[in-house]
Amino acid sequence: MLELRDLDVHYDGVHALRGLSLTVGPGEIVALLGNNGAGKTTTLSAASGLVRPSGGAVTFDGRDITREKAHKIAALGLVHVPEGRRVFSTLTVHENLQLGGYLVRDHAEIRRRVDRVYDVMPRLAERRAQQGGTLSGGEQQLLAIGRAMVTGPRLLLLDEPSMGLAPLIVASVMETIAQINAEGTSVLLVEQNAVAALKIAHRGYVMENGACVLQGSAAELREDTRVAEAYLGG
């Protein structure tokens, strides 16, 4: 449903993506692995309209969105959860979630979706009146994902959801992502924590210097010695 073809991105004089191609199919979790600076975040930003590619094409459900504006892309159901969670710090948990429903005109529908997030993430329900900035790192990550869920995405772009979280919390965040996927939302998951990502992903790509150097099923990537050496600490 998402296809990036021969994508080139330059910014601030850096050639951040060099002919990157990848696809995400319906119902899939696809992991995008690689070291710092490999271009993973740029890939997501190019897909969601935050940066303009200088070459190549982005299509979503067969529609060319290469030069579409970010807020229009979000409206199509391609929703980017940025790195560092980016929770609105002085808005309450509840207001953060309501903002996810910005494009939904039907109040009852927004309420239904927000309640659904509270069902999946009971910790957020307990803290609904608290300011977003006062939550712990793991809770903020859940809030960022929950807020994106309220938009009604068909494909979620998640950027380093495990960043800065304790291993136990990482496991629970990954479990939540798998659960969201099981209910029908596709996921493109950028991670440095390859072990955690490959546990829930169906397929994966490995990036280096702005291009894809390796791809395969999650099982293949787990077995691949190059991946093991570089990212799995083996």
Add this chain to the structure above:
Amino acid sequence: MTQLVWNGLFVGSFYALVALGYSMVYGIIKLLNFAHGDLYMLGAFVGFAILGAAGGVSPAMTLPVLLAVLVATMAGTGLAGVALERIAYRPLRHAPRLSLLITAVGASFALEYGMRAGAGADPRVYPVRLDGASFEVLGARVTLQQLVLIGLAVVLMAGLNLLVTRTREGRAMRAIALDPRTSRLMGIDVDAVISRTFFIGSALAGAAGVMAGAYYGKIDFLMGFLIGLKAFTAAVIGGIGNIPGTMLGGLLLGLLESFGTFWLGGEWRDVFAFGVLILFLTVRPTGLLGERVVERV
């Protein structure tokens, strides 16, 4: 004593109306819009033009006519604010902050001297005055027109507060103030919301301009300069970017001036106001209600 309080609250509610636009614009794009006071001046002139075109006003109809003029003027100055943002500020959204600030000063001069070129340098006498009986409340002399104007200001401010705290649009404004990039990822059309913020802020300034014209009776092309600075002071006192704080700041500045004038003499009024500004900028730059949120990473 009660007279001083009443006078202070009355002037303060004007300051608050103008300061709100200042504060909203600062909150959402971190721009000190120095042309904001001139939108107040523009409002006074737009109201003047509409009243002039309508011919004379029968005394019995003063209030309804004034309300109609107020609404029309708010629409006019609101659109002027939107145009200002579109032409002068949006192209500089990603430029250094200082360029934007200097552009705002330039926009202020453009509005002031554009108005002088168009309407002349002489003060104009407002064709409508709210005359009314005065009566005593707790020892203070209060006129009907003051009550009407303060009532209008309160209604406008309460409406704004509801908009910002309770509605989808208000949430979007607060979200953009915190993080415009992430707001776009929620499907918010950031440029459109910024335009509407300028519309609302400018409309409030325009309303204050008409009210000032009707109350003081005289308007001129430089009338926005001082009130712009006063509104800035009010916003700093309350906490710039913070809506209830700005309202509080406006009222407090009115009270401070009223008492300062009484104790020190009228010629010290502006010295007193800007002394307070300097004091706040040194001691508590976040204002009374502006607070830093402790963020965990």
